[in-house]
Amino acid sequence: MAEFADTTPGKRSQGLPALADKPLAVRGMTVSYGQKPAVFSLDMTVEDGSMTAIIGPNGAGKSTTLKAVLGIVPRLSGMVSVYGAPLAKARHRIAYVPQRASVDWDFPTRVIDVVLMGMARELGLLGLVRERHRERAFHCLDRVGMKDFAERQIGQLSGGQQQRVFLARALAQGADLYLLDEPFAGVDAATERAIIDVLKSLKDEGRTVVAVHHDLSTVRDYFDRVMMINVRKVAEGRVSEAFNEANLQQAYGGRLAANLMDQLQLGGH
Amino acid sequence: MLIEALTLQLGYNATLVAIGAGLLGIAAGAAGTFLFLRKRALVSDAISHATLPGIGLAFIVMVALGGDGRNLAGLMLGAALTAGAGLLAMHWLTRRTRLAEDAAIGAVLSVFFGFGVVLLTVIQSLSKGRQAGLEEFLLGATAGMLYADAVLIAVAGAVAVLAIWLLRRPMTLVAFDPGFAASIGMNVPRVDLTMMGLVMAVTIIGLKVVGLVLIVALLIIPPVTARFWSNHSGHVLWIAGALGGLAGFVGAAISASAPSLPTGPLIVLTAFALFTVSLLFAPGRGILVVWLRHRRHQRRIHLRQGLLALAQELPIYERYTLRLLVRAGLARPDGVPTQAGRARAAKACRDEARWAIARRIHSHEAAVSRYDGLMPIEQVLTLDEIHEIDRQIDAGGGGCA
Numbered sequence: 001m002a003e004f005a006d007t008t009p010g011k012r013s014q015g016l017p018a019l020a021d022k023p024l025a026v027r028g029m030t031v032s033y034g035q036k037p038a039v040f041s042l043d044m045t046v047e048d049g050s051m052t053a054i055i056g057p058n059g060a061g062k063s064t065t066l067k068a069v070l071g072i073v074p075r076l077s078g079m080v081s082v083y084g085a086p087l088a089k090a091r092h093r094i095a096y097v098p099q100r101a102s103v104d105w106d107f108p109t110r111v112i113d114v115v116l117m118g119m120a121r122e123l124g125l126l127g128l129v130r131e132r133h134r135e136r137a138f139h140c141l142d143r144v145g146m147k148d149f150a151e152r153q154i155g156q157l158s159g160g161q162q163q164r165v166f167l168a169r170a171l172a173q174g175a176d177l178y179l180l181d182e183p184f185a186g187v188d189a190a191t192e193r194a195i196i197d198v199l200k201s202l203k204d205e206g207r208t209v210v211a212v213h214h215d216l217s218t219v220r221d222y223f224d225r226v227m228m229i230n231v232r233k234v235a236e237g238r239v240s241e242a243f244n245e246a247n248l249q250q251a252y253g254g255r256l257a258a259n260l261m262d263q264l265q266l267g268g269h
Numbered sequence: 270m271l272i273e274a275l276t277l278q279l280g281y282n283a284t285l286v287a288i289g290a291g292l293l294g295i296a297a298g299a300a301g302t303f304l305f306l307r308k309r310a311l312v313s314d315a316i317s318h319a320t321l322p323g324i325g326l327a328f329i330v331m332v333a334l335g336g337d338g339r340n341l342a343g344l345m346l347g348a349a350l351t352a353g354a355g356l357l358a359m360h361w362l363t364r365r366t367r368l369a370e371d372a373a374i375g376a377v378l379s380v381f382f383g384f385g386v387v388l389l390t391v392i393q394s395l396s397k398g399r400q401a402g403l404e405e406f407l408l409g410a411t412a413g414m415l416y417a418d419a420v421l422i423a424v425a426g427a428v429a430v431l432a433i434w435l436l437r438r439p440m441t442l443v444a445f446d447p448g449f450a451a452s453i454g455m456n457v458p459r460v461d462l463t464m465m466g467l468v469m470a471v472t473i474i475g476l477k478v479v480g481l482v483l484i485v486a487l488l489i490i491p492p493v494t495a496r497f498w499s500n501h502s503g504h505v506l507w508i509a510g511a512l513g514g515l516a517g518f519v520g521a522a523i524s525a526s527a528p529s530l531p532t533g534p535l536i537v538l539t540a541f542a543l544f545t546v547s548l549l550f551a552p553g554r555g556i557l558v559v560w561l562r563h564r565r566h567q568r569r570i571h572l573r574q575g576l577l578a579l580a581q582e583l584p585i586y587e588r589y590t591l592r593l594l595v596r597a598g599l600a601r602p603d604g605v606p607t608q609a610g611r612a613r614a615a616k617a618c619r620d621e622a623r624w625a626i627a628r629r630i631h632s633h634e635a636a637v638s639r640y641d642g643l644m645p646i647e648q649v650l651t652l653d654e655i656h657e658i659d660r661q662i663d664a665g666g667g668g669c670a
Contacts, residue, residue: 096448098446107306107444109441120442179452
């Protein structure tokens with residue numbers, strides 16, 4: 001689909017050479033909606049083979065960060081480099097899972113067709129969907145436990161199943177870096193289990209996962225790195241070090257209840 | 270007369286008009302599908318009204334240059350210019366200002382249309398009694414259609430359909446999930462503009478036949494109708510094209526079958542008739558089927574609840590439930606189960622317990638999601654799986670009640 005190739009930022013920069021091996025490096029990124037910065041001067045470095053949670057209160061710019069990295073919303077300033085290359089040259093190495101609620105699930109399409117959308121780049125404008133593409137799509141559905149649903153209309157799925165179809169579409173992209181926007185929001189326990197298993201298997205394959213996450217109680221179990229933001233970056237690092245009470249208080253202000261702090265059994269207590 | 274019109278035996282001009290309208294309908298239904306899927310149906314209304322000033326300006330320019338002011342190709346070119354300007358204005362208003370799309374549509378539609386009406390009035394007063402006849406572009410007029418006009422409509426319509434077919438994949442992706450489309454590097458605004466450009470092309474092609482006021486109906490009714498018949502976007506596209514073509518052809522034929530029946534409105538009414546039939550009778554989403562399905566579902570629910578009540582020797586409160594049980598020979602009017610009722614109740618009870626186990630076993634997830642609380646378990650799981658579940662029930666000393 002070369003006609004529709006983007007011409008958004010990244011052309012000027014030749015990436016950030018010093019960080020050439022990092023799956024994702026962001027420097028000084030600012031995004032504003034109107035006159036109000038949603039994300040301000042954000043630096044972020046995602047380590048290869050890591051699982052990173054982006055956490056922060058509502059309106060902290062978590063989703064916006066992912067969208068700006070991908071060029072879905074425009075950046076006012078800042079640089080993004082993906083595996084040392086500007087975004088436009090490295091898009092094929094990124095898979096993106098948007099929020100489930102961002103699409104209309106009554107859209108006339110079947111589960112298998114949604115997964116095949118993950119291959120839109122390689123199929124191009126006119127490429128035929130061949131048997132090997134279908135097999136790969138089935139395989140991706142199998143990985144998220146949705147193989148039996150391939151021919152269903154997407155409107156018949158539960159919320160958790162919709163989320164898994166989105167993950168299967170991302171798997172079909174065959175990427176090295178996976179960016180997920182609230183993959184566990186409003187899903188059932190079986191789905192949460194299935195999704196985290198898939199994400200951990202991606203990590204085991206040496207791929208990199210970044211997820212906007214809202215459930216503080218599972219950060220320790222699911223992720224090895226954490227990025228705390230509230231418009232500005234609050235902390236970034238290993239979960240064992242950066243996920244502590246001082247940082248959480250700073251990110252969430254006084255909005256975290258004391259008993260939750262106890263439940264999280266944070267270091268420093 | 271109508272039969273002759275439909276079988277193209279009503280003379281050269283009527284045949285020309287019917288074929289032209291049919292081709293226009295195919296292009297309109299196909300282009301409209303993506304507007305509908307992208308939830309931008311009303312954009313086409315603004316685009317079509319924005320053609321009017323272009324028609325007036327083109328007429329003035331052509332007359333000023335000493336040519337024929339009513340040359341169709343020239344008028345279409347003028348229409349394309351102002352419609353394109355309207356489209357860009359709308360695009361800019363929605364993307365660059367805080368105006369919502371509906372406000373942008375309203376602004377562009379009324380301003381361009383108002384300007385067009387002023388131009389037409391001026392033209393009429395200048396031509397002093399000699400009718401310019403431009404107002405026929407409001408509602409379409411096919412009486413004076415020339416062979417060259419028909420060829421122009423046919424060729425442009427075919428090009429539009431081809432372009433839609435080539436671009437169907439990016440347009441579908443953007444309609445379903447624009448965020449994801451942008452993430453893989455698609456230029457979403459450009460895809461949207463291309464889609465609306467195609468709609469604009471169809472609008473301009475349809476000016477002569479349907480007119481600018483009613484073209485929106487031919488763009489939107491066919492895909493809305495097609496949606497009743499399919500859950501697959503690719504099929505919706507082709508069904509919408511076919512329905513649009515059918516409406517165009519039949520509507521034009523009807524209008525040719527009697528003097529002074531207007532073509533555009535009849536095409537729209539034909540499309541509406543197809544819509545009404547689909548709304549009522551389409552399988553899956555039609556009103557009648559949905560209603561029947563609901564009734565059947567209600568019956569099955571009551572029957573099932575009644576059987577479970579019988580199995581647990583609970584009283585049946587709802588009269589409808591009891592009536593169903595009695596009618597099926599499962600209970601006596603006083604609520605005491607018959608022999609057959611006892612057997613069915615025990616089976617219903619057993620199935621409930623089986624499903625409870627199946628829900629806990631992860632590998633049965635697909636089956637469980639299809640389970641509606643009613644269907645016999647044998648239809649979903651294999652005998653081996655049921656035996657395994659029964660073993661668990663017996664081991665747990667469970668069962669029902």
